[in-house]
Amino acid sequence: MNCRPAPRAATWLLERLVSGSRFEPLIGDLVEQFEEGRSRRWYWRQAIGALAGHALRALRTHAPSFIGAILAGCVLTSLWQLGCSLAFQSVYLDLAQVKQHPWTLQAFLRLAGMQASMASEYALCFTSAWVVTRVHRAHQHAVLVAFVATLIARNLPTVARLVFDGADYSGSAVAVATQIILTALRAACTLVGGLVAIRTKRLAEMDRRTRFVAIFWVAQMLVTGLLFAACRVGELAYRRPAGILSMYAAGAACGVYLALLLWRQSSTARDPIHLA
Amino acid sequence: MRSREFLGQHELMVMLAVLRLGREAYGVPIAAEIAQRTGREMLQGSVYAILERLESRGLVTSRLGGATAQRGGRAKRYFALTSAGIRQVRETQRALEALWTGPAKTAGAKP
Numbered sequence: 001m002n003c004r005p006a007p008r009a010a011t012w013l014l015e016r017l018v019s020g021s022r023f024e025p026l027i028g029d030l031v032e033q034f035e036e037g038r039s040r041r042w043y044w045r046q047a048i049g050a051l052a053g054h055a056l057r058a059l060r061t062h063a064p065s066f067i068g069a070i071l072a073g074c075v076l077t078s079l080w081q082l083g084c085s086l087a088f089q090s091v092y093l094d095l096a097q098v099k100q101h102p103w104t105l106q107a108f109l110r111l112a113g114m115q116a117s118m119a120s121e122y123a124l125c126f127t128s129a130w131v132v133t134r135v136h137r138a139h140q141h142a143v144l145v146a147f148v149a150t151l152i153a154r155n156l157p158t159v160a161r162l163v164f165d166g167a168d169y170s171g172s173a174v175a176v177a178t179q180i181i182l183t184a185l186r187a188a189c190t191l192v193g194g195l196v197a198i199r200t201k202r203l204a205e206m207d208r209r210t211r212f213v214a215i216f217w218v219a220q221m222l223v224t225g226l227l228f229a230a231c232r233v234g235e236l237a238y239r240r241p242a243g244i245l246s247m248y249a250a251g252a253a254c255g256v257y258l259a260l261l262l263w264r265q266s267s268t269a270r271d272p273i274h275l276a
Numbered sequence: 277m278r279s280r281e282f283l284g285q286h287e288l289m290v291m292l293a294v295l296r297l298g299r300e301a302y303g304v305p306i307a308a309e310i311a312q313r314t315g316r317e318m319l320q321g322s323v324y325a326i327l328e329r330l331e332s333r334g335l336v337t338s339r340l341g342g343a344t345a346q347r348g349g350r351a352k353r354y355f356a357l358t359s360a361g362i363r364q365v366r367e368t369q370r371a372l373e374a375l376w377t378g379p380a381k382t383a384g385a386k387p
Contacts, residue, residue: 006348025340026324028350029303033320035346050321057325 006034010047017051017142026050062138066146069136073128073147074154080124088117098233107233114229122189122221129194141263144194148187155183174245181248188255195262210261217254224251283368289314290326291365294336294355302341302352327355335361 011031014023034043059066091113098107129144136143162176206214224247231244283291293309294301303320306327311317330336341352357365 011348024350025303025353026320028343028347028352029307029320031348031350032304032346046320049319050324053319053321053325 006031007040007043007047010044013051014047017054023050023054058139062136065136066139066143069132069143070147070150072135073132074150076128076131077124077151080120080128084117084120084124088113088120091117095232110233111229114232115225118225118229121186125186125189126193126196129190130197133194133197140194140198144191144198147194148190151190152183152187155179159183174242177245178248181245181252184252185248185255188252188259191259192255192262195259199262199265207265210258210265213254213258213261217251217258220247220254221251224248282371283364286318286322287326287330288365288368289316289318290323291330291335291357291361294327294357295362295365299354299356301355306355330361331355334358335364 011027014027030043030046034040091110095110098104098110101107129147132143132147133140159176159179162172162179165172224244227247228244289310290306293306293313296309297305303323307318307320307323310323327336327338331338335358336355337358338353338355341354343349343351
């Protein structure tokens, strides 16, 4: 008889990495045998074997739609970004001239344009995550994580180029930090969007903490976006980018925390087993 | 194609273990029965994967039992062969015996 509990990490992996509750009887079997004297090593070997087998079977069955979902998300992201850059490129032209006359209609239009540009970025994150989780419904969490990883990987060459070109100019550290923080922010937005899409839940249905974090996050991002646009268009001097950057970094951290809260809720409320 | 209906080695072993155990056939005794009779230890996850495949083919049915504290509050999943499953086991046995009789039986014998 084992006095210690079964390895929690292995059980957690089995519970979380498999969609649905298919592994419940298996975990019960493993716990039963562990209680009867099997070793922790045996437990881990069984858990890893079960997960590997599940992953291989899932790959064989669902690989086409899994890859299709990620490709659909990437194509949508690219087309959307291309469209946005064409639609909003005039907003960012000749900002130095606009800065000289900040209280004009043109300056306000630029400010509104920048807000719209940022809103379209967030909308893209939510839409692409929604598309990805709808194209591949069998493993929605897994495909969402894979899509976010793909988005991060897409930005890595840009970060690497900035790091390697860093010696050429003084603002390289700021440029690298900006790129990393914006990538993290996009990843967090996509994760949150995907988790909301997986378990369509209204704000009122969320628990208090999640609701508070969600409202705080949206408000924080709105204020940061407005401040950033005002710095570029208005009289506020853009001399201390670290201030704005730290606000974006806080936004990214808040987004990741919200994603974790939503993930925990969506993984604990999975459907029960349906047997024939 | 009839040849596709024959069971694989592991499938046959799991089905025979379920048949032997009767109403007490769930993951732990099935794996133990196979280990005891054949000397081959199968991963618990593989046993479930095979049983799920057999269930999707209509050869096995399952039901959930009660949850016990010894299993961390998790239910047992009991398995039983369907009539199609029993028929399939017999067909496989007949096919193997037909192949085993005659020259094949003496071919592996020690001189």
